Amino acid sequence: MSDSFFHPVSGFELPRFAGVPTFMRLPLVTPDHPRFSEVEVGLVGVPWDSGTTNRPGPRHGPRQLRDASTMIRAQHQATGLRPFEAANCADLGDVGPNPADIQDSMARITDVYDNLHGAGIRPLTAGGDHLTSLPVLRALARGAPLGMVHFDSHTDLFHSYFNGQMYTHGTPFRRAVEEGLLDPKRIIQIGIRGTMYDSEDRDFAKAEGIRIVEIEEYFQRGHADVMQEAREIVGTSATYVSYDIDFVDPAFAPGTGTPEVGGPNSYEALQVCRGLAGLNIVGADLVEVSPPFDQSGNTAYLGASIMFELLCAMLSQTPD
Amino acid sequence: MSDSFFHPVSGFELPRFAGVPTFMRLPLVTPDHPRFSEVEVGLVGVPWDSGTTNRPGPRHGPRQLRDASTMIRAQHQATGLRPFEAANCADLGDVGPNPADIQDSMARITDVYDNLHGAGIRPLTAGGDHLTSLPVLRALARGAPLGMVHFDSHTDLFHSYFNGQMYTHGTPFRRAVEEGLLDPKRIIQIGIRGTMYDSEDRDFAKAEGIRIVEIEEYFQRGHADVMQEAREIVGTSATYVSYDIDFVDPAFAPGTGTPEVGGPNSYEALQVCRGLAGLNIVGADLVEVSPPFDQSGNTAYLGASIMFELLCAMLSQTPD
Amino acid sequence: MSDSFFHPVSGFELPRFAGVPTFMRLPLVTPDHPRFSEVEVGLVGVPWDSGTTNRPGPRHGPRQLRDASTMIRAQHQATGLRPFEAANCADLGDVGPNPADIQDSMARITDVYDNLHGAGIRPLTAGGDHLTSLPVLRALARGAPLGMVHFDSHTDLFHSYFNGQMYTHGTPFRRAVEEGLLDPKRIIQIGIRGTMYDSEDRDFAKAEGIRIVEIEEYFQRGHADVMQEAREIVGTSATYVSYDIDFVDPAFAPGTGTPEVGGPNSYEALQVCRGLAGLNIVGADLVEVSPPFDQSGNTAYLGASIMFELLCAMLSQTPD
Amino acid sequence: MSDSFFHPVSGFELPRFAGVPTFMRLPLVTPDHPRFSEVEVGLVGVPWDSGTTNRPGPRHGPRQLRDASTMIRAQHQATGLRPFEAANCADLGDVGPNPADIQDSMARITDVYDNLHGAGIRPLTAGGDHLTSLPVLRALARGAPLGMVHFDSHTDLFHSYFNGQMYTHGTPFRRAVEEGLLDPKRIIQIGIRGTMYDSEDRDFAKAEGIRIVEIEEYFQRGHADVMQEAREIVGTSATYVSYDIDFVDPAFAPGTGTPEVGGPNSYEALQVCRGLAGLNIVGADLVEVSPPFDQSGNTAYLGASIMFELLCAMLSQTPD
Amino acid sequence: MSDSFFHPVSGFELPRFAGVPTFMRLPLVTPDHPRFSEVEVGLVGVPWDSGTTNRPGPRHGPRQLRDASTMIRAQHQATGLRPFEAANCADLGDVGPNPADIQDSMARITDVYDNLHGAGIRPLTAGGDHLTSLPVLRALARGAPLGMVHFDSHTDLFHSYFNGQMYTHGTPFRRAVEEGLLDPKRIIQIGIRGTMYDSEDRDFAKAEGIRIVEIEEYFQRGHADVMQEAREIVGTSATYVSYDIDFVDPAFAPGTGTPEVGGPNSYEALQVCRGLAGLNIVGADLVEVSPPFDQSGNTAYLGASIMFELLCAMLSQTPD
């Protein structure tokens, strides 16, 4: 069982609306903190949206997610897991980006995650737009390509935008495959939908062996069956989980930049995470929460609930 | 058939946006009104939220519910029931609380409901936070404990908060069972979900014989099957219905203080009420609508639609 | 394949947020434009809500729909259809109404659509409240009554309002049947729900042979089965499609004047359109988007997505 | 001193958020009420906006104004006047309009006000759009034309709109002068501003002797000096006061259909009313509050505060 | 000059939207922190609104104020003062209240402030509703009554509410005078306005010698002259500053529970603070920011700007 230092403040003692908001009311343990080396799972914010081609805002995501996450309690309803007792979890603060320079920002992010990786800390990231995943993967996939379970309404496999722009939130996984960070045959993308520019991304996926579960198939088979296939595809090797909040229907998650109607509801948004239990998850992210498009914080609350599910999935596999 | 005095104003005659808003455009019949004694079902507001441990606002609920309820028409779509012709219904006004004193407010509420109970008026209450149910039950359960069908995402069975605080919106039914107002073996709680502090409330339920239908079971079985069980549990004896708006997924009902994602949609929100038909309902409430968190009034409109369904359920049993 | 003049601007070239917003980023081709005669499908705005008996606002619908529609891309996800290559599509601008005179406005609308009809342009209309459909049908149904697939939560078959008011958004299809514009035996209304004034509209439907699929039946059978019946009812003759955004549950489409809870979600909102493929559609409309009740534009984005589906349905039948 | 029946409920006894909302928490006394004949000043709602040429919504004004007016207390801060003790005041309910017929609605309004006028009740009206003033004036000006102090950003003196539409919210005072309801030489319009179509309205004013105080003059002279002139222009004869909420700058009153930036602040919004003290006011209105454009209720709260000031101005002259 | 540990993070280095939000990006130094004893001015949150008689929400104030305060930079524009270099400033976290027990909460608050007072830390408090000031004063005024400069639209000098409720946000300074915490002859209340229940609070003020500057006098004399009088009234002895955000007009600060129109603008909101320079300020608070009524954060940003001015005023007197 983890040290009580790493336990979140209970809402029975301090009301949820009180206190400086950290992720899930965990202690803030930045790298210079004396107990940094004891952290096992680190919740990290990446307030950055320079890869956004459409409506901006995910730079404000981590802060709103922290605020909303103070509504999260200590025990998983369905499994009884108490994640903060299962491992030392902490809020590691934010990576400081350079809003005006994409390459510099990516380098900064990779540096921070290299450090975490070296310290044996598994990261659970709150984005940021989806380009965030690329510099994170550059740190986590050193040595061998990872598998990936990817929840999204878009493939993010496009070649480029705007006459040759290679790094946007629509291209991270094309780059990650090209850079050898992901093993395309161990990638599954779930929930894909929306009108299309053309079929260029699908053609790439097909050529590389990436499995795409479009929304119609998803609804016909149901989440349990789809997640069974996901587990088979990624297997027992090291796997990354990337969760774009626009996987969920915009009625449940309006605070995002490129919504696509016709998506899963919030019940399914949680259930698919439960389907990750037992996988070898080396890191996970929840991206594209855009507070300016939902000042109510409802999207962020769903996002925080998903982060809790992802955390439980990451810890479900840990033998102790 | 009821007296036309008790019929609501039709939107064919006076547009829905016109007129001083009473519940469902019914006449306002306060206790000093000459026709008070003729009322059979009374719609009552309890603008009170002193039991709220989290985000406040249900004190503003009754007014917003009245406003939204002017969109309700006279006939039930599926059954054809015209409730305002089936019984004399009226808006009985609000109970005046003392926002700064919980005990005084509870006494005031119980007094008003004692009066209604004595006059043979069945109450349909618009809260208020969920602590509202406790002083109402104190009036309605005089003599014998009631059964209860309880729609909610939380059990509200906690022992206490904040170092010994016994009366909050998280404790009403623990108190009601302790006070003998409810028969725990005739309680069913439906829709329970969300992260948990611990299992203390579930342990109490188990020990007392309270039936909890968690959300996963609810979705697996479907609302028809669950409501069949609910009817069996409460049987033909006197039963109370308590409906917390956070039973419904927050995409459909964002205006509440402690939302839990992953809940039923608005279609199910209505269908479960239809499953109450034929029960011996001595009173019902719809609580936790918090207007500051949904100024659009959409949550209140769903709440008013649920109140109409509850009203029809209360009258479905009335032989005429 | 259509002329590139009629192709929308791609988001890969010009970001979606840039440019004067026309429907789906199509060229604006008003009747005095030199290429007007080449248009095959015309997207038309009718910014008018004088028939609204309840909450106003659809007069602002076309503009918000245009704005949101710039998020639509060129290819249908499920079928691969590229509608803007299948036919010459254009934004034909708005019909200028007279906000203070219903009859004058209806005459203006019919004039414009007579002109389109004469030019062989099939119209896809963005309303406007539902009374919009009546003057449109007066132009399109010259010669022979049309069939109609009608998605809505209301029948819009009422006789009159407010002591004899014959032209409101609750009466268009009563008038259309009376005027011989629609063949009642080839009308199907899907999604009907909500509290009722009385049964007068249902009685009319029954007497005339109009098929009403209430929401309970809709959910029990599923959209595929219902749409199969719809195709059988309207057959291969000329058919109009009228889509009231309040068909969809208000959690997905809050920006409308007379919402009814308990409706289909956004996935179904799209799927029912796909069930129209192959019909002989002479025109379609999407009405009752009311921006003042959803300034976020989320409702309009769903509306624009539905318009894209309707457009694809209109073109699915076109042999080339 | 007035009868206690006519005193509003105090916020010291019943919290402001409780109770069915009537104007300023006064008793609701409709014409069939036994004490109707005792009313001296009647607060009336006219939920109607068929004259609106631009953004709709004032049909929802009276209800939101009633809600906000429950924040108003019993005593004027600066003068100490307790208006509800100075005269019998009551909420007389709403006039039921016909949303689809302007002429019918105007007739209905005039009928109601004829009745009030006959009963010796001075009306304080909550609109509704500005066309509301015309049918009210038709009742109040029977016998002799009235003077008018008019606060607005627009003159509302236009000849017609949309090819001959004579009755819109931009024309009421042109019609009222033509119909002999207002004496143009006893009209002063204060706060006029905004871009102009042309000078047609100003030419009419000049020809008729209507005094227009444009916003630049208003700010240069200050409200005290302008109101001194206003009192001189209308003199001691019967005078109407018409207050369009768009007189106030839209930062203070965003909830209106045709805002004009560069207007007075809320302090001045109240002070100009105080400058009306001592006039012979036969009726007053506050119009153009449009709730859909300010769901927060802040505009309505300013509107209710202005209504309180107008009420005090109406009663300041009453020797007792 | 202060230690760099106590300097806020610069927006030139870490973008303002990044990082866990503390007040003005200062270090979080709770009482168990090794450097707690070095703090000279402590920014403290009191997330509590149990004294609210009207619209609730200030319990959420401190968190929103922290978020908004990350927009504050290090140097005062007009004076050039760099407060974080002038003294060791820190965010001391929140006082944990008991939302369901007023007396318990007040005891908790006084305990925390006793501790600060004992440690020689001057507190700058972010409320919370205005009852917050009472338990703070109980800690700060030990020994001798304080003077007070009070910015507000209400006197908060009422005797009681709701049949004898002595502790609400409308009574703190009545209690404080009665308890000998404040010297009434050294109290000035500025900006008082709004409709009144009666004159009971004014009578108390008059009897005790409290100086009230009503809004009319304030605007006639101007802020410079009024603040000159304020400085004379409180003199050089120990003084508290209490700033209710509803001092400011609700167009500038809509996020509050009991707004009063006709108040000062945001420029004056800052200038009055500058008029405090040189006083002997032992503590200050900014209260009644209610996030549910302004989710945009604009009110909180004004509140944070006022807190910065109050901080500069507190430090302007410190000879170094």
Place this chain on the structure above:
Amino acid sequence: MSDSFFHPVSGFELPRFAGVPTFMRLPLVTPDHPRFSEVEVGLVGVPWDSGTTNRPGPRHGPRQLRDASTMIRAQHQATGLRPFEAANCADLGDVGPNPADIQDSMARITDVYDNLHGAGIRPLTAGGDHLTSLPVLRALARGAPLGMVHFDSHTDLFHSYFNGQMYTHGTPFRRAVEEGLLDPKRIIQIGIRGTMYDSEDRDFAKAEGIRIVEIEEYFQRGHADVMQEAREIVGTSATYVSYDIDFVDPAFAPGTGTPEVGGPNSYEALQVCRGLAGLNIVGADLVEVSPPFDQSGNTAYLGASIMFELLCAMLSQTPD
């Protein structure tokens, strides 16, 4: 007088809410339009915010400004000027930026403005963040440095951000002076306020001879006196006007990324533009309108009103 082709559509004919929204309802005349060469003043959108260091969103500015500008009529209230008759004005569409590459975007912007400059068209730009001004000035200042009247709360004269980032919305005029595009001795910056990082920007201004009118001086002297000085500083030579919407207080213009409280109101926002009459204005811009932070469109409406004033100022000097 201009050709009627260049006249905006009147709201008397087509309601303001109808029609595809162009700036001020002017014709859309892109460079390939046959009448492009006749344009004298071109309204251009630059939907771009890559220079934003804080809250993003101005990329959505031009579209919301177009929408709001349909509320603008044809004649200036105070001067009677009818600008669309004084010169051929047109909406020239948007410059297509590259959201992911600052240098590429700046090159694209300069190219477009070079073309306009070559065609003798004076541009009135709707941004975009404030970095927009730099590439515009590069086109307009070819040959000789310009004078500038700059309304803003910030100087935008900073050296760099984030460790050497030279091109952000906080640096454009530092760069413009360094590049010789602006003559620092002919620059006046009005309205400067807000907390400061340090004095580095002020030091630069002082060294270069740039005149800064801080907000305190502005309010003390009044807008007329300040604008008199502005006219003297820029003299009769070619001058650019740059207007950041955050010059105005955020109560009037909340939709912006870096608001500073304590600013001018909307009346002054317009009056300062009128003080530009007679200057030799070669171009003007209105920047930093950020729709995600004000979905109501109120900020954009103020922005459109300012654009109309700027247009009139540009045309006030044109002898005809």
